[in-house]
Amino acid sequence: MTFNIFVLPFSLGFIFLLLTIFFRYRKWIKALEKEDRIRFSRGLHSRKFFLSLKEILFESLLHRKMFRKNPLLGYMHMTFAFGWFLLIILGNLESRIYSGWWINPPYYPIFMKFFIHDKHVLPFEIFTVPGFFRFSMDLVLVVILSGLVLAIIKRRRSRWFGIQRTTRLQLTDKVAMTCLWLIFPLRFLAESFTSGAYGYGGGFVTQHFGNxxxxxxxxxxxSIAYGFWWFYSLSLGIFFVTLPYSRYMHIPTELLLILFRNFGIKHVKSFSAYADVEVFSCSRCGVCIDVCQLATANSILNIQSVYFIQSIRDRDVRADITMKCLLCGRCTDTCPVGINTDSLRLIERRNFAINQLPVQDYIPVSIREKAEIIYFAGCMTHLTPGIIKSMITIFKTADVDFLFLDEEKTICCGRPLMITGQEDQAAKMIGMNNHLIKTSGAKLLVTSCPICYRIFREEYKLDIEVLHHSQYILQLIRKGKIPLQAYFRNVVYHDPCELGRGSGVYMEPREVLEKVADVRSIINEKNRSLCCGGSLGILNIDRHQRDAIIHETLKTLMSGNPEMIATACPLCKKTLSKHSSVMVRDIAEIVCQAIPGTKYNPVAQLTKVI
Amino acid sequence: MGKSVIIIGGGIAGMEAAARIAAMGKEVILLEKSDQLGGHLRKWDRLFPTRRKSDEVFEYLSNGLNDKVTIRLNIKINKIKKDDRHFFVILEDGESLKSDALLLTTGYDLFEAGKKEEYGYGIYDNVITSADLEAMFRNSAEIKTSGNQKPRRVGFVHCVGSRDEKAGHLYCSKVCCVTGVKQAIEIKEKQPDTEIFCFYMDLRMFDRYFEDLYYEAQQKWGIQFIRGRLSESCENPDHSILVKVEDTLTGRPLKMTVDLLVLLSGFVPSSDTNKLADMLGLLPGSDGFLTPVDEHFRTNETQVDGLFLAGTVKGPATIENTITDARSAAISIIKYLEK
Structure with missing residues (x-):
């Protein structure tokens, strides 16, 4: 067998890494709940497995999402991931030609150019089998080196890659990164020096450079070449040993995450194996920093998901970091790995909840009336009575018989408690409301508040239809039940976090709005929409910091130069109104204004086109 | 040639400062954006705590304006420039006015009560502001609801847009407490059968005779004071207003129906002040009002040489304090001109 002592650092590191990954995988899979374990083993033998492989190819190797974000960034990631992958595949195939064995020692393809010096293959001999491999191996290596050049530029000029702020790295990250960066130049130099010294055996680049x-x-x-082979082996060995303790653990973990996700394994209320896999799948790319409004509007740069997840991994979760988050969902939306950062926060927030017991004995738990349709305005909507008045006008215009469930006495839907970690309190509210909704005998629940809407759908387990009023109004319009006459100029729609990213309702409010107004589109809308700043998910920022967020969001909305900002959430309406120079109205109010002969005029001053 | 002063804002502070500067022989140009002098004073009926008619104060202020004062109404300012010695106020029609000193008396705006949407102003007919009530006092013999009925029950909401982090105004507007008490007494005087409830956080009866007024309201008129901030109000089918409030003395939530709800709107920096401050390079304080160089000793001077401030442009103040401050500004300006 072909052997040289310099292959040892690589080989030992490689064995260490394989064992570590094996034990981690085993730990995670063993820690799954029973149903999830069944899902996992079934998944492995289903179509989902092949879909996962496809996802791994497109996301983990080709980095499609990264390409969409920024082509340079995508190219850089692709050269490393897909390039290295090709080197492994091609290298293994190539080594078969020369070894003739079924099984190679792992180091053999890696260091093949040290052992094999084939003078019969010319650098540009592409159309023979060995020539093809030699040529492509060189080509891939050069492509990876171009990615490396970009990676080095990126540390200095991240803006060129669409990244404003980069992540602060830990020591292990820096060691692993340095080794990773050294691997390919060292390989290139080792191969070049070797083929140069022999005068043959190199590829089209390494041979000429070697000469x-x-x-x-x-x-x-x-001897120079031999030294580089040592360095090359050492850099690989150190990289493999540091990998499990650095950000690069995301490479093997993400593969498992993709399988878990495609097999239907999800977050649960407590910290599960799935959550742990998500934590280790974080590559600390820092894409979440740039989309966070605490960073962009307030220069708070230590609480973003990348740091929060790191704190979980380091077993150093702190209240300040965990609670300082708008829960707007922008980072979850943008995360290239698809980590559900909001869910991780909610899980950890339960450990920091102030479980106060408010007096609840004045809350009603019974109603006598029955109705087909119930309307639940929500606490926030009670603070914006213009929306309630508009909804009642709309119900009456459409001649709908409905029961106003929280007209007099209101029970909180529970979500504000839930997102601040007070799960038990929330459960109480959910129980009481559930009872009310069930006794009403209704078949449809309409709510004006996206916060309520989200928890009704996610936590209530109701067996009746739940609609946000934007969806319900659209149904009424489509059925021809609401005549609309007015048409307003220049309206910009603000997507509420809980309705848009939170519940995936983007089109219905727009469709309603387009019936009554000329809706202009702006940057950062739909899933990229900003948070209004009123988030109930954060209590540890001051009013100036909140104001900075409101102003940032208004600036984006005003880029469309609207005469009115439309939204579909009472909290967004109230928050934006505080500093907006133009009218902020809910779509229910705009629709109400467009009803011919309406007695209530919430948008009276605005320019009507018709 | 004699030295001259331009005063921007023809309210109480502007009128009084104009009168005092003119009395000392300087030329004054008094600029006013609306079609009359007097500012908010003209919308008020009677003044606390003496219940003097506001027109009397206006008459006094008007009498001070002698022939040294040029009054310019309906003015819109386009730009303000300054060289070493002079200010140039350029109007919208291009006219340029020149002076040796400039005094800003652009006052305040009332907080837009509609921004506290949960109170229902602009949504429910029977929710009005203290300014609306004052207009009723001025214009009609009786206080009536939107349904043209005498209200049986009236609620007053204190601190609307003041001392309210969510409304973006942490400061106290000073005069609303006593205004509410004055207005409550006035309704009782006109219509003694009315029940009146005032919803307050705490009553800041800071000045002379204010506390007396508060005692009179309780002892003589039976006006009830409930400690608690309104959370929201709703409209009943008969257009009366259902208010929800926490009574913080008993620690219980409370619901009550009133026929008329009066919101005591606070002060906010006037929109024109912000624009002018921008032109002149003045940085407002954290509350948005303008700040003099020194809050004890140089109370009317600014960082800009020759530019002075007086009245509620510097924050909420009573009429008495506004008049005194205008006189103080006049002294500072005369001293500056004679330097």
Whole structure:
């Protein structure tokens, strides 16, 4: 067998890494709940497995999402991931030609150019089998080196890659990154020096570069080349040993995450194996920093998901970081790995909840009336009575018989409690409301508040239809039940976090709005929409910091130069109104204004086109 | 040639400062954006705590304006420039006015009560502001609801847009407490059968005779004071208003129906002040009002040489304090001109 002692650092590191990954995988899979374990083993034998492989190819290797974000960033990631993958595949195939064995020692393909010097293959001999491999191996190596150049530029000029702020790295990250960066130049130099010294055996780049090196450094004993093979092996070995303790653990973990996700395994209320896999899948790319409004509007740069997840991994979760988050969902939306950062926060927030017991004995738990349709305005909507008045006008215009469930006495839907970690309190509210809704005998629940809407759908387990009023109004319009006459100029729609990213309702409010107004589109809308700043999910920022968020969001909305900002959430309406120079109205109010002969005029002053 | 002063804002502070500067022989140009002088004073009926007619104060202020004062109404300012010695106020029609000193008396705006949407102003007919009530006092013999009925029950909401982090105004507007008490007494005087409830956080009866007024309201008129901030109000089918409030003395939530709800709107920096401050390079304080160089000793001077402030442009103040401050500004300006 072909062997040299320099292959040891690589080989030992490689064995260590394989064992570590094996034990981690085993730990995670064993820690799954029973149903999830069944899902996992079934998944492995289903179509979902192949879908996962496809996802791994497109996301983990080709980095499609990264390409969409920024082509340079995508290219850089692709060269490393897909390039290295190709090197492994091609290298293994190539080594078969020369070894003739079924099984190679792992180091053999990696260091093949040290052992094999085939003088019969010319650098540009592409159309023979060995020539093809030699040529493509060189080509891939050069492509990876171009990615490396970009990676080095990115540390200095991240803006060129669409990244404003980069992540602060830990020591292990820095060591692993340095080794990773060294691997490919060292391989290139080792191969070049070797083929230069022999005068043959290299690819189209390494051979020519090697020849040049041979002229510059005419050592006949190949000692320089041998030194580089050592360094190359060492850099690989150190990288593999540091990998499990660095950000690069995301590479093996993400593969498992993709399988878990495609097999239907999800977050639960407590910290599960799935959550742990998500934590280790974080590559600390820092894409979440740039989309966070605490960073962009307030320069708070230590609480973003990347740091929060790191704190979980380091077993150093702190209240300040965990609670300082708008829960707007922008980072979850943008995360290239698809980590559900909001769910991780909610899980950890339960450990920091102030479980106060408010007096609840004045809350009613019974109603006598029955109705087909119930309307639940929500606490926030009670603070914006213009929306309630408009909804009642709309119900009456459409001649709908409905029961106003929280007209007099209101029970909180529970979500504000839930997102601040007070799960038990929330459960109480959910129980009481559930009872009310069930006794009403209704078949449809309409709510004006996206916060309520989300928890009704996610936590209530209601067996009746739940609609946000934007969806319900659209149904009424489509059925021709609401005549609409007015048409307003220049309206910009603000997507509420809980309705848009939170519940996936983007089109219905727009469709309603387009019936009564000329809706202009702006940057950062739909899933990229900003948070109004009123988030109930955060209590540890001051009013100036909140104001900074409101102003940032208004600036984006005003870029469309609207005469009115439309939204579909009472909290967004109230928050934006505080500093907006133009009218902020809910779509229910705009629709109400467009009803011919309406007695209530919430948008009276605005320019009507008709 | 004699030295001159331009005063921007023809309210109480502007009128009084104009009168005092003119009395000392300087030329004054008094600029006013609306079609009359007097500012908010003209919308008020009677003044606390003496219940003097506001027209009397206006008459006094008007009498001070002698022939040294040029009054310019319906003015819109386009730009303000300054060289070493002079200010140039350029109007919208291009006219340029020149002076040796400039005094800003652009006052305040009332907080837009509609921004506290949960109170229902602009949504429910029977929710009005203290300014609306004052207009009723001025214009009609009786206080009536939107349904043209005498209200049996009236609620007053204190601190609307003041001391309210959510409304973006942490400061106290000073005069609303006593205004509410004055207005409550006035309704009782006109219509003694009316029940009146005032919803307050705490009553800041800071000045002379204010506390007396508060005692009179309780002892003589039976006006009830409930400690608690209104959370929201709704409209009943008969257009009366259902208010929800926490009574913080008993620690219980409370619901009550009133026929008329009066919101005591606070002060906010006037929109024109913001624009002018921008032109002149003045940085407002954290509350949005303008700030003098020194809050004890140089109370009317600014960082800009020759530019002075007086009245509620610097924050909420009573009429008495506004008049005194205008006189103080006049002294500072005369001293500056004679330097």
């Amino acid at each position: 040049l090196l041979a002229i510059l450094y005419p050592f006949s004993d190949k």
